[in-house]
Amino acid sequence: MDTSQLARFLVSARKNRGLTLRQVEAGSGVSNAYLSQLERGKIKQPSPNVLHALAECYDISYALLMQRAGYPVPEGAAPAADRLEGLAARVGTVTPAEEDALADYLTFIRERGARHIT
Secondary structure: OOHHHHHHHHHHHHHHOOOOHHHHHHHHOOOHHHHHHHHOOOOOOOOHHHHHHHHHHHOOOHHHHHHHOOOOOOOOOOOHHHHHHHHHHHHOOOOHHHHHHHHHHHHHHHHHHHHHHO
16 A cells, blocks of 8 residues: 555645644644654554544545555445545545546546556
């Protein structure tokens, strides 16, 4: 499991909510030092209890965090909406114009990647 992906996701989720590590500590009960290690990718696989506390604090799906941390998630436990929630946790809410621009950019990136593969 690539811990840097989980780390980046957690940093984005925290910053998107305008929280400091101290505020997350107060809201989740997870120590500031542990949170810092999580966000730097030093923790290989945080416990489900920690992930649950962070999901509650960041108001994101627990199943999504479990999946990002490398835990098996039963089919149907992380529906397609969780993927969208994951994006929203990282970038915040978007306007319709921003959504269109993001979709256009993603199409561009995918097309560019397809050209490099062939």
